[in-house]
Amino acid sequence: MNTMSKAVFCTVKSVDQATKIVERLKASGFDNNDISLLFPDDTGPNQLGVDNQTKAPEGATTGVSTGAVLGGGLGWLAGIGALAIPGVGPLIAAGPIMAALAGAAVGGAVGGVTGGLIGMGIPEYEAKLYERKVSEGHALISVHSEDSDETKRAKQIFEEADAEDISMANEPAKRS
Structure with missing residues (x-):
């Protein structure tokens, strides 16, 4: 078996840029379940198909119509929803990060x-940077990689798309 799997992270300034990167990751062989x-x-309201009529308590997830999400460009991502x-504040999340x-949304602050x-393996100082970037309007993308070739490929896609704050983290071992 291989050594520890990694996650490769980056931030981008727009959802359009994020969509292009996600499409490139998919085209290069990454699985939709591995992209966050x-x-x-x-x-x-209603621009992303989020059901804003939900009377869910503050912090709970609300339903999202995946067909309408982001013009379908990201609709294939696993577990897309609003938090x-x-x-x-309100966020859209997809993939393992969701x-x-x-848990953080339902459990309070x-x-x-x-x-x-x-919890996904990112060092605290980087996690705080990413939270600040997202709160400033940037998108955070991460992709799971099984080996060094996938890690290099993800990093290259991020770099070619002018992503910022590119880093890698060892993912916590999965417990059965």
């Missing part, structure tokens, strides 16, 4: 985005 995306939901993180953050990212 997080960005502020500042598009206003409200106390102190950060599960990490859903226990670490918020930073706590969820630390």
Whole structure:
């Protein structure tokens, strides 16, 4: 078996840029279950198909119609949905990061985005940087890689797309 798997992270300034990167990751062989995306939901009601009529408690996830999400460009991502993180505000998340953050959203402000990212293996100082960037309107992308070739490929895609804050983290071992 291979050594520890990694996650490669970056931030981008727009959802359009994020969509292009995610499409390139998919085209280069990354699975939709291995790609995470997080960005502020500042598009206003109904623009992303978010059901704003939900009477869910503050911090709970609300339903999203994946067909309408982002013009379909990101609709194939796993587990896409809306979250409200106390102190950060409404976010759209997809992929493994959704599960990490859903616990933070429902559990209150226990670490918020930073706590969820630390749980995914990101060092605290980088997690805080990413939370700040997302709160400023940037999108966070991460992709799981099984080996050094995938890690290099993801990093190259991020670099060619002018992504910022590119880093890697060892993912926590999965417990069965």
